[in-house]
Amino acid sequence: MKKEEAKKRIEELSSELHRHNYQYYVLSTPAISDFEFDMKLKELEKLEAEFPDLTYSNSPTKRVGGEVTKEFRQVKHTYPMLSLGNTYSESEIVDFITRIKKIISEDVEYVCELKYDGVAIGLKYENGKLTNAVTRGDGVQGDDVTTNVKTIKSIPLQLQGEDYPNIFEIRGEVLMPHKSFEKLNQGRISRNETPFANPRNAASGSLKMLDSAAVAKRHLDCYLYFVLGEDLPFNNHYDNLVAARKWGLKVPNYIAKCKTTDEIIDFINYWDKARSQLNFDIDGVVIKVNSYAQQQQLGFTAKSPRWAISYKFKAEQVSTKLLSIHYQVGRTGAVTPVANLKPVLLAGTMVKRASLHNADIISKLDVRIGDTVFVEKGGEIIPKILGVETAVRDLFSIPVEFVRTCPECGTQLIRREGESAHYCPNEEGCPPQIKGKLEHFISRKAMNIDSLGEGKIGLLFDKNLIVNVADLYDLKYDQIFGLEKIYAADLEKKERKVSFREKATKNILKGIEASKNVSFPRVLFALGIRYVGETVAKKLTEHFQSMDALMSATYESLVDVHEIGDRIAESVINYFENENHREIINRLKQQGIKMEIEDVVGLKSQKFEGKTFVVSGVFQNFSRNSIKEAIAENGGKNVSSVSGNTNFLVSGDKMGPAKRAKAEKSGVKIITEEEFTEMLNG
Ligand code: IVH
Numbered sequence: 001m002k003k004e005e006a007k008k009r010i011e012e013l014s015s016e017l018h019r020h021n022y023q024y025y026v027l028s029t030p031a032i033s034d035f036e037f038d039m040k041l042k043e044l045e046k047l048e049a050e051f052p053d054l055t056y057s058n059s060p061t062k063r064v065g066g067e068v069t070k071e072f073r074q075v076k077h078t079y080p081m082l083s084l085g086n087t088y089s090e091s092e093i094v095d096f097i098t099r100i101k102k103i104i105s106e107d108v109e110y111v112c113e114l115k116y117d118g119v120a121i122g123l124k125y126e127n128g129k130l131t132n133a134v135t136r137g138d139g140v141q142g143d144d145v146t147t148n149v150k151t152i153k154s155i156p157l158q159l160q161g162e163d164y165p166n167i168f169e170i171r172g173e174v175l176m177p178h179k180s181f182e183k184l185n186q187g188r189i190s191r192n193e194t195p196f197a198n199p200r201n202a203a204s205g206s207l208k209m210l211d212s213a214a215v216a217k218r219h220l221d222c223y224l225y226f227v228l229g230e231d232l233p234f235n236n237h238y239d240n241l242v243a244a245r246k247w248g249l250k251v252p253n254y255i256a257k258c259k260t261t262d263e264i265i266d267f268i269n270y271w272d273k274a275r276s277q278l279n280f281d282i283d284g285v286v287i288k289v290n291s292y293a294q295q296q297q298l299g300f301t302a303k304s305p306r307w308a309i310s311y312k313f314k315a316e317q318v319s320t321k322l323l324s325i326h327y328q329v330g331r332t333g334a335v336t337p338v339a340n341l342k343p344v345l346l347a348g349t350m351v352k353r354a355s356l357h358n359a360d361i362i363s364k365l366d367v368r369i370g371d372t373v374f375v376e377k378g379g380e381i382i383p384k385i386l387g388v389e390t391a392v393r394d395l396f397s398i399p400v401e402f403v404r405t406c407p408e409c410g411t412q413l414i415r416r417e418g419e420s421a422h423y424c425p426n427e428e429g430c431p432p433q434i435k436g437k438l439e440h441f442i443s444r445k446a447m448n449i450d451s452l453g454e455g456k457i458g459l460l461f462d463k464n465l466i467v468n469v470a471d472l473y474d475l476k477y478d479q480i481f482g483l484e485k486i487y488a489a490d491l492e493k494k495e496r497k498v499s500f501r502e503k504a505t506k507n508i509l510k511g512i513e514a515s516k517n518v519s520f521p522r523v524l525f526a527l528g529i530r531y532v533g534e535t536v537a538k539k540l541t542e543h544f545q546s547m548d549a550l551m552s553a554t555y556e557s558l559v560d561v562h563e564i565g566d567r568i569a570e571s572v573i574n575y576f577e578n579e580n581h582r583e584i585i586n587r588l589k590q591q592g593i594k595m596e597i598e599d600v601v602g603l604k605s606q607k608f609e610g611k612t613f614v615v616s617g618v619f620q621n622f623s624r625n626s627i628k629e630a631i632a633e634n635g636g637k638n639v640s641s642v643s644g645n646t647n648f649l650v651s652g653d654k655m656g657p658a659k660r661a662k663a664e665k666s667g668v669k670i671i672t673e674e675e676f677t678e679m680l681n682g
Helices: 003-024 034-050 061-065 090-103 180-192 200-209 212-218 237-246 261-277 292-298 360-367 432-444 454-462 468-472 500-518 519-525 534-544 547-551 555-559 566-577 579-590 624-631 657-666 673-681
Strands: 074-076 111-118 119-126 129-135 141-143 167-175 220-230 257-260 284-290 308-312 318-328 336-346 349-355 370-374 384-388 482-488 497-498 612-616 648-651 669-671
Touching: 003 034, 034 061, 061 212, 090 261, 090 284, 090 292, 090 308, 111 167, 111 237, 111 261, 111 308, 119 200, 129 141, 141 284, 167 200, 180 200, 180 237, 220 237, 257 261, 261 284, 284 292, 336 370, 349 370, 349 384, 360 384, 432 454, 432 468, 454 482, 454 497, 468 579, 519 534, 534 547, 547 566, 547 579, 555 566, 566 579, 612 624, 612 657, 624 669, 624 673, 648 657, 648 673, 657 669, 669 673
Parallel strands: 612 648, 648 669
Antiparallel strands: 074 141, 111 257, 111 284, 119 129, 119 167, 167 220, 284 308, 318 336, 318 370, 336 349, 370 384, 482 497
């Protein structure tokens, strides 16, 4: 195809696909089949591959993601992103209206909207094109998440019609519909990953992922509620929202103009009931003064506008039967009682369990097996039990007796003075506690062995290959290769397999080997000594310089260290008094784990002195962080964006093309992982 012809076809396809996207995701009235849509998309992809310079940044093909960001650029908001004052009762709504009437003598019209429970986003459109998407951040500046937002199909990349302003911003809320949320969590549970507590956290976590292709798979949606700009077509909020809808933006229909307090209250009451029918979460209603002139007259307080307020719904409650109680042992050994309930529908999801927290709560509520209990859902996955309907209680019911022994290992439970939780003291023999220690050891801020996740650690543990952290370094290829395990997700009976084939096995061993470069302070943190977090680990290692010195430290010499108190000192002493711990540390030392501060000034060399680096993309043999660490340890400076002052751009796979272009333009030397390693070793 000739270039001219290709250009025409690309434009044709893009505009058709934008339109179908709108029909499907905004209006929910698709005009063509999914198959036809995919065919058109494939055709466009092919043309773009053939003629890369004809690819527009807002092409419909950009919705599948692909660009990997290292960290989000900070962008200043054109208009600060404020929050709203909250109210919880009718009388507070009445107060709000009375306050307004005192300032404004004419009639005031209000717009009532839903308060979407998601993540605030500001979308900037220039000449009809989405150019920028920024999160709230601190209200003054936020993260530039444009690449991720482009994967949300209900957000138009190109507006329709012609009467939109040249430049304007529209704000709204990115959220995760219930269905996507449930599917996502089922997957996470089956892979032994922690599920998200609620759709809002899931949306927020998804929006902040660095790999936009992964974001595309999260199926986010976005509802818009606030237009801002210098030349908007109307002088009031409502009409501009309706206009925005005509430009192809997803402004939901659930908005109403109200004149009186009664109308507002009716809107609130209606949606308090009807919200259970929605396929996404709302946590209240927002009431706004419609006229811009009146808004201006009312102005702002330091944090929020005086012309708008939110009304928060009370958490929904239902009653159901308590069938039984089981006890969960956490990574720290804390034992949590969990109520098994007769399944009941609450806030759109089926509830089967509720947390009972600890023995005190059980006796305070005096819940008994067979009781009818009130359950409330407060934004978390696990709802809570509020009380018991004692009037209908079984005459012969008896108070619950808290378990005395660990349900995982049978050890007698203890309760420390002043604490409400029961603990299993068998730190070294209780499976969830052992796994917890291993997971902490490999975690990102500790040894950063990211080729081993929770599920994989679980599998190695179950196969008896690792019992403590030193065992990791004895693992051999043949022991790992071929292992597999079927996990049953507990939300649905779907099964998933974790298996170690050649690539996974090699990666695991490579990751373990690479962790030998992790610095001593992080090694100390990784051991998981009670009260020794990252900061304390740094302080202790700075002071004692080596594991040997720390192990032989006395209580007095420990509390002498600035900011180390008796609680930490005791915990450290206790830890090293334990024969097992000393043996593990000995083995780690022999295996080549760093057990001392490397250089008195903290630098390995001055090799990179005066040189500035940007590290971007994904690397074969190192994590991005370890490359950065190596730069710093050798006197170099890490910065996040390329500029004329940058000396080297260390580029990995999936580095954004923009970064490369910028480096080329500013004459920054682009080096590969291998070249960097040579520089480091040479
Ligand atoms: S208007 C100055 N409208 O709730 C007016 N906000 O607590 C700013 N929200 O920051 C916002 N639904 O993240 C507005 N229909 C709606 C909303 C809404 C949800 C969020 C938004 C806002 C927060 C305020």
